Amino acid sequence: MAVVRDPEATKARIFAAATAEFAAHGISGARIDRIAREAKANKQLIYAYFGDKAELFSHVLQRALLDLACANPVDADDPDGYIDRLMEYHRAHPELLRLLLWEGLEYGTAEIPHEAERRASYEAKAGAFAAAQEKGTVERILPPQDLVFMISALAGWPSAVPQFRRLLVGGTEADEARLRESVRTAARRLTRWDEGDEGGRGRV
Template sequence: MAGVRDPEATKARIFEAATAEFAAFGIAGARIDRIAREARANKQLIYAYFGNKAELFSQVLEKRLIELAAANPVDAEDPEGWIDRLMEYHAAHPELIRLVFWEGLEYGTGGIPHEAERRRHYEGKVAAFAEAQAKGVIDDRIPPADLLFMMIALASWPTVQPQMRRIIVGERDEDVERLRASVRTAAHRITSGTGG
C-alpha cells in the first residue's frame, strides 16, 4: 500500500547512511542532513528515533560491534584462528575500526555513552581468556584483560593504518597475506609464552 511507513526499514537505511557518514567524518564532522538525504529519511525523524547526533553515533557503533561479536565470537582456546578471523572481518568492514577510532578521538580518556554495557561485553571476552589460561590452554603470564587488548590491537592496526601498512609492508596480495601470517605468529607467541 502506497504511503505506508516501515519504521524498521527506515531505521536500517539510517544506520547504513550513518555508518558511512560517521566513518568518513567522525562525530563532529558528520552531518544529519547528509545522513537524511542518503537514507531517504526525514531529518526530524532521525532526531525522533535517536535524540541527537552523538546518540545516533553511539547506537550505530554498538550495532556494528554486536555484528562483529556475532560474526566472530572470541575463541581464547584458538587465539591464532580467532585473530585471523578478526583481521579478515576488519578488512571486509573497515568502517567499524574507523568508527572505533573516531570514538576515541571524540571522547579521549573520558567516559563514552553506554560504557557500562560495553564494559560488560568485553568482560565476557576477558573471562574467556582467563578460563583458557586457567585450563592451561594459553600462557597465563599476561593478565587476560591485557592479552585481549593486545590481540585486538594486533588485529586492527593494519586496518587503522592502511597507509603505513602499504609503506612498510607493501600492498601486493602476498604482502598482506605475509603480514596476516606474521600477526598469527605474534598471537601464538603471546598466548603460548614462546616470545623469547
C-alpha cells in the first residue's frame, strides 16, 4: 500500500521544529539539518516549501505573531485585562519573545522581511488605542503608537529576561503576583489620569 502524504501535517511539524530551533539558536545559528531531522521531513522539502533559512525564520515569526494576535486580540477599552493576558501569553509561549530578540540581533534597524505587513499589523493595534482615545475610554496621555510599544514592553520584558526578573523582583509566586499587579498599575497610569491630575489633560 502506498504511503499517503499529508503536506499540511508535514508543514506543521516543520513549523514546530523550526520554531524551537530558531528560538534556541537564532537565524545564523539555526541548522536546517536539525529542523529536518526533528520534523521527520526531507531537507529539500523545507527549501521547496519555505525558501532559504532567513525566509523560513520570517515565516515562523509571522506565524508566532499571528498566534498571539488570535489568542489575545487588542482590547484598548480594557488595558488592564489586555496587558494581563499578554503577560500570561508570553509566560506560556516564551519562544515568541526569543524570536523577536533574535530578529533584532540579526537585522538591527535595517529593513526586515515582509516589513509592510508587520508595520500594518502594529499600526492596526495603535489604531485601536487611537479609537479608544477618541471615545474617551483611554486618556490622551501618550500617542497611541508609543502606548502600544510601552504596553508591549511591560508585558513582555519579564518573560524575555527571566533571570533579571528573578534577581531583582524575586522568584516566588508571591513575587510574580506582585509584579503582575505593578504592571497592571503601570498600564493604568499610561492610559488614565489619576484623580487630581486635571492639569495634564489634553497634552497629546
